Amino acid sequence: MSATPDATGTEATASGWHPLCRSADLRAGAEAVPFEVRWRGHVCRAFAVRYRGGVYGYLNRCSHVGLELDWQPNRFFDLTGQWLVCAAHGALFDPASGRCVAGPGRGPLQAIEMREADGWVYWRSRYDLQPV
Ligand code: FES
Numbered sequence: 589m590s591a592t593p594d595a596t597g598t599e600a601t602a603s604g605w606h607p608l609c610r611s612a613d614l615r616a617g618a619e620a621v622p623f624e625v626r627w628r629g630h631v632c633r634a635f636a637v638r639y640r641g642g643v644y645g646y647l648n649r650c651s652h653v654g655l656e657l658d659w660q661p662n663r664f665f666d667l668t669g670q671w672l673v674c675a676a677h678g679a680l681f682d683p684a685s686g687r688c689v690a691g692p693g694r695g696p697l698q699a700i701e702m703r704e705a706d707g708w709v710y711w712r713s714r715y716d717l718q719p720v
Pocket residue numbers: 650651652653654655674675676677678679691692693
């Protein structure tokens with residue numbers, strides 16, 4: 589078992605990449621891995637999912653009226669496993685792009701850049717998205 593990458597290390601700080609979880613913690617069709625971010629000054633929930641081998645991250649904030657999407661804690665996929673579904677009014681989103689494909693969504697989900705390296709998953713901060 590390898591040690592947790594140092595989230596405050598020089599490399600992470602300089603590049604904006606923050607360790608989230610082990611790659612094995614994100615499995616297709618399983619629960620998402622939740623995390624918190626400061627988005628535009630407000631603490632928001634976010635989540636990461638695995639889909640078709642890739643890792644994708646989004647703010648847990650629907651583009652319809654800003655409610656959290658999960659229909660059970662950390663469950664975002666619909667029964668087909670193909671779409672992210674908002675529990676409030678049923679908007680469907682493409683897991684790979686965040687694009688709204690059906691329902692009342694008003695645009696895509698707010699994407700968070702993700703990457704995997706050495707068995708770990710990282711998310712990337714930016715000017716409007718910071719660690720809590
Ligand atoms: S808040 Fe998500 S569909 Fe309405």
